[in-house]
Amino acid sequence: MRIDVVTIFPEYLAPLDLSLIGKARRDGILDLHVHDLRTWTHDRHRTVDDTPLGGGAGMVMKPEPWAEAFAAVLSAGREAQGADAHPLIIFPNPAGAPFAQATAQDWSQREWLVLACGRYEGIDERVYEHLADQGHEVALVSLGDYVLNGGEVAVLAITEAVVRLIPGVVGNAASLVEESHSDGLLEYPLYTRPASWTDPAGTVREAPPILLSGDHGRIAAWRREQSRRRTRERRPDLLPADDEGPAPLG
Numbered sequence: 517m518r519i520d521v522v523t524i525f526p527e528y529l530a531p532l533d534l535s536l537i538g539k540a541r542r543d544g545i546l547d548l549h550v551h552d553l554r555t556w557t558h559d560r561h562r563t564v565d566d567t568p569l570g571g572g573a574g575m576v577m578k579p580e581p582w583a584e585a586f587a588a589v590l591s592a593g594r595e596a597q598g599a600d601a602h603p604l605i606i607f608p609n610p611a612g613a614p615f616a617q618a619t620a621q622d623w624s625q626r627e628w629l630v631l632a633c634g635r636y637e638g639i640d641e642r643v644y645e646h647l648a649d650q651g652h653e654v655a656l657v658s659l660g661d662y663v664l665n666g667g668e669v670a671v672l673a674i675t676e677a678v679v680r681l682i683p684g685v686v687g688n689a690a691s692l693v694e695e696s697h698s699d700g701l702l703e704y705p706l707y708t709r710p711a712s713w714t715d716p717a718g719t720v721r722e723a724p725p726i727l728l729s730g731d732h733g734r735i736a737a738w739r740r741e742q743s744r745r746r747t748r749e750r751r752p753d754l755l756p757a758d759d760e761g762p763a764p765l766g
C-alpha cells in the first residue's frame with residue numbers, strides 16, 4: 517500500500533517509523549511519503565492560512581497550496597503506482613463520518629491512500645469540491661466527538677488502524693479476528709500467568725478457572741458470553757436494540 521500524508525508538521529508523523537508500522541515500511545508492505553504543505557507556497561513567509569471570509573475567530577487554510585500539493589502528490593503517486601492508480605483522499609475532520617473498524621477494514625484493501633492534515637479552523641471548503649470535480653474519491657472522517665488541534669494525530673491513528681490489517685503486518689493474523697469491534701462486540705477480558713497473582717496490596721487474585729481447564733469449546737463459549745456482557749455494560753449502543761443479553765456485570 518502507498519500512503520501519502522500532507523501536513524505542515526512532517527515531524528509529527530515520525531512515530532510511523534516505529535514498531536509494526538515501521539517494520540511494515542522496512543519490509544516493503546507500506547510505502548509512506550510525508551509531504552510538507554509549505555513546499556507549495558510562494559511567499560517569503562510560506563503562508564498556508566488566512567482570516568475567515570465573513571469574519572470570526574481563527575484562521576482558515578488557503579485553497580491554493582492544497583490544490584498545488586494534491587496536483588504534485590497525485591502526479592508523483594501515479595508515476596510510481598501506474599497511470600490507472602486510483603487514490604482515496606482522506607481528510608480527518610471532526611465534522612466527518614465516524615472512522616470505525618469497518619472503515620479501517622475497507623481501506624486496508626486499497627492500494628493508495630492520501631491523507632491531508634487540517635490545522636487552524638480547517639481547510640477552505642472549495643478544496644473538497646475541487647477534488648470531487650476532478651473525479652477523485654474524497655472521504656471526511658472523524659476520530660470521535662471531540663476536537664484536536666490538527667489532523668496529524670488522526671492520521672497516526674488511521675494509518676495504524678488500517679495498516680495493521682494488511683496481511684503480513686501483524687505476526688499472528690488470528691489475533692486480528694477476535695479483537696474488539698472485529699465482530700461488533702468488545703473483546704473478552706484477558707489473563708496471563710501467574711494464574712494466581714498476589715497484588716502489591718496482598719490480595720490474591722485468581723484468573724477464572726475455566727481458562728485453565730483445557731476445554732477449548734467451553735473457553736470459547738465463556739469468552740463469547742464475557743464479550744456480550746462487557747458490550748452491554750460499556751457500549752450498549754453497539755448491540756441491536758432488541759438484544760436480550762446477560763445482565764450487566766455487577
Ligand code: SAM
Nearest residue numbers: 608609610634637638658659663664665666667
Ligand atoms: N473548526 C473545526 C470544527 O469546528 O469542526 C475544527 C478544526 S480543528 C481545530 C483542526 C483540524 O484538526 C481539523 O481540520 C482536522 O484535520 C483535525 N481534527 C480535529 N478534530 C478531529 C477529529 N475529531 N477527528 C479527525 N480530525 C480532527
